[in-house]
Amino acid sequence: MKYAGEFRERQAAEQLSGKIHHLMDHIGRKITLMEVCGTHTMVIFRYGIRQLLPDKLQLLSGPGCPVCVTPNLYLDKAIIYSSKNNVIITTFGDMLRVPGSKSSLADESSRGAQIKVVYSSLESLRIAEDNPEKEIIFLAVGFETTAPTIAASILMAKERNLSNYFVLCAHKLIPPAMQALIEMGELKVDGFLCPGHVSTIIGSEVYQFLCQDYGIPCVVAGFEPLDVLQTIYLLLSQIKAGQAKVENEYERVVSPQGNLRALELMEQVFETADSSWRGLGKIKNSGLRIRDTYAQFDIERKWPLEMEEETPNPKCICGEILRGLKTPPDCSLFGKTCRPGHPVGPCMVSQEGTCAAYYRYGQSLPSKVLQS
Amino acid sequence: MQKKIMMGHGSGGELTHRLIKEIFLKNFDNEILAELKDSAVFDYQQARWAFTTDSYVIKPLFFPGGDVGKLAICGTINDLAVVGAKPLYVSCGLVIEEGLEISLLKKIIGSMKKAAQEAEVKVITGDTKVVEFTGFGGLFINTSGIGVVPQEVKLSIERIRVGDRIIINGTLGDHTIAIISQRKEFDFQTNLPSDCASLYPLIARTMRISTGIKVMRDVTRGGLATIAHELVSKNNFGVELWEEAIPIKKEVEAITEILGLDPLYLANEGKVLFVVKKEESDKILQALHGHPLGKEACIIGKIVPTPAGKVYLRTSIGTRRLLDLLSGDQLPRIC
Structure with a gap:
């Protein structure tokens, strides 16, 4: 395997930058590309990639940050669960500081709620096994990247007869959100930098509908700075040629069909359901719900909470x-x-x-x- | 300001700085503290003294390359050494959780003894308190240290000039990665040792060879980016760091990539940053290379006139970006 340093070479970056400028001169109009994934947003900033791009080329961040698209209501529910005796909330670190309507999990933790940061759902299972007298609720947020591991944890919990492991599920699916963004019609996107991590699971072929039905070029991108520059170059080449097809810049990791075993696990445990996205509202079939067979692990079915979505700060955009x-x-x-x-x-x-x-x-x- | 203390208040980043400014500096208002150096430096009875204190709260107590005892001695010695002092005496305050195995305590105190002997300092006072079992991990250590600064030492921010070089004595992030790899929540394994070491011998040797060292900083909590920030804040110069030149071990790079952490913000326990006169930089590098703790020393940046008070990175692809203070703990990403 190539070491990451090879994807960070200055000379190669400058060459790609030159080609991008050249293509933009030919295209001659303003171009808007959207990086769907939050990790791409970070790479673009961390490496100052905008400094290598022409002014007329705009990069916009999409809805691909799991924490960002999770609505307040989800956090408010998590906070209520965290206040119950005997509960340990396990969560990815990102969720800790997200403000709900009135407080955050970090606030609750400083008030004594038991909240543990974990790095995988399997670690939550271990906590459940180590603390049989407690109820463990794992905050399952994220996209197709993390969903298979949550599915695996539920299957293992069933196999091990664990009755104290639960999931508060807000998993979301990326392609329906991309479609919803276009359907809303507020924004004209000339091309998508498709998310590398998500595509590792779902494959590159799933984006075909965006090219065929909406005429938008799609390129699956890796996470090194040269990956991003190469992806931009490929998108602009399609735009210049008047094409709209799926290309895979991240072939070293992503296959056309994705990770079939992971997809099977997801299919076994979850079914698609409508889901609320912060900013985008309710999107049809854009979320995952735990199937009835595994309902015993769904905390919302064990302890249903009747709550209304509170209005977020009106000044927040x-x-x-x-x-x-x-x-x-x-x-x-x-x-x-x-x-x-x-x-x-x-x-x-x-x-x-x-x-x-x-x-x-x-x-x-x-x-x-x-x-x- | 938040109503309660949160973990981020201990990260060394923006929240810690606000605590210091809004509570500690406001109450303990004096010109020595206000310098906020690794050690307080003051003149008394015809001598220049350095005095420092630090608490060591680490889980697990034992890790590859050291334990909390070694850390408690080396950390305090390093705070003294970077202000140019020769460390002399150290105190040892223990807060022990009930239930700690006495054999572990013996082992930890044994490490303190060894580290103190190697650094030629004596532990001359101490205190022990026992608290109820909290489940944190058994033992907290506070050490204070006192040292004397030789008359010829002239370290000062005022001596820094545009063009001065920034030198680091070795790889960044080893300590943090060694610690987190020992925690059971991480399923990866690495034998990477912490860089925990007493820097006094390395620093003393280098200062003997060249007078071109203008300032030193102990690159601990908050990492290189935070320390560089402290160096330039409120000053009329900035720092440019060169990403390609910053030494990071492959294991550290790989693990930080997976966890979404930035090695420039990770803590070290055996790293010192030097600001040196450009013309002396080769001589100083040579001096560092001649000591086991400085074998991988290199120049990683320079002092620049603009942007004043800021730190920026020249990235490996040739672009520039600002390095800011972290506002809390680094949180690993979800996907």
Whole structure:
């Protein structure tokens, strides 16, 4: 396997930058590309990739940050569950600081709620086995990337007859969200940088409908800076040639059909269901629900909570940012009351959120420094 | 400000800085503390003294390359060494959880003894408290250290000039990765040892060879990015770091990539950052290379006039980006 350093070479980056400028000169109009995945947003900032691109080429962040698209209601539910005696909430670290309607899991933790950060659902299972007198609730948020491991944990819990392991499921599916964004018609996207991690599971072929039905070029992208530049180059080449097809820049990891074993696991445990996305609203068949066969592991069926979605802070424009209509500097809260240490909206919490990325990396350097 | 203390207040980033500014500096208002150096430096009775304190709260207590005892001695010695002091005496305050195995305590105190002997410092006072079992991990250690700064040592931010070079004595992130690889929630295994070491011999040797060292910083909590930030904040110069030159072990790079952590913000326990006069940088590198703790020393950046008060990175693909303070703990990503 090639070492990551080979995908970070300065000379190759400069060459690709030159080709991109050349293509943009030919195209001659403003182009908007959307990177769907939050990790791509981070790579673009971390490597200052915009400095290598022409001004007329706009990169927009899409709805691919799991924390950001999870609605307040989900967190409010998690917080209520965390306040029950005998419960240990297990969660990926990103979720800790996300503000719900009134507090966050980090606040609850400092008030004594038992909240443990885990790195995999299987670790939650281990906690459940080690603490038979407690009820363990795993916060299952994320996309197709993490869903198979949650499915595996549920199957293992069943096999081991664990009666104290539960899942609060808000898993979401990426292709329906991409489709919804286009259907809303608010935004004109000239091409998608398709998410590499998600595509590892679902394959590259699933994006065909976006090319055929909507005429939008799609390229599955890896996560090194040269991957991103190469993907932009491939998208612009399609645009210039008037094509719309799926290409796979991340062939070293992603196959056309995806990871069949992982897809089987998902299919076995989950069924598709309508799901609410922050910013995008309810999208048909864009979420995963635990099948009836495994209902015993679904905390919402064991302890149903009747709750209404509370209105988020009206000044927060995370929704419009997630739809690609605005960028963080357009927000009156950005960098003032909303900062990573005190986030108002979810896009500031997750380190892959658009606002957090803008805050951390987006401050511009003087042009003298950029050209030095 | 938050109403309660959160884990992020201990990360060394923005929340910690706010605690220091809004509570500690406001109450303990004096010019020595206000310098916020690794050690307080003050003149008394015709001598220049350095004094420091640190608490060591680490889980697990034992890790590849050391344990909490070695860390408690080396960390405090390093705080003294980077202000140019020769460490002399150290205190040892223990807060022990009931239930700790006495054999473990003996082992940890044995490591403290060994580290103190190697650094030629004496532990001359101490205190022991026992608390109820909390499940944290058994033992907290606080050490304070006192040392004397030789008259000829002239370390000062005021001596820093544009063009000065930034040198680091070796690879970054080893300590943090060695610690987290021992925690059971991580299923990966690595034999990577912590870089925990007493830096005094390396620093003393280098200062003997060249007077070109202007400032040193102990690159601990918050990592290189945070330390560089502290160096430039409120000053009329900035720091440019060169991504390709920053030494990071392959294991550390791989694990940080998987977990979504940035090695520039990871803690170290045996790394010192030098700001040196450009013309002296080769001589200083040579001096460092001649010591086991400086074999991988290299120049990783320079002092620049703009942007003043900021740190930026020249990336491996030739672009530039600002390195900011982290506002809390680094949180691994979901996908």
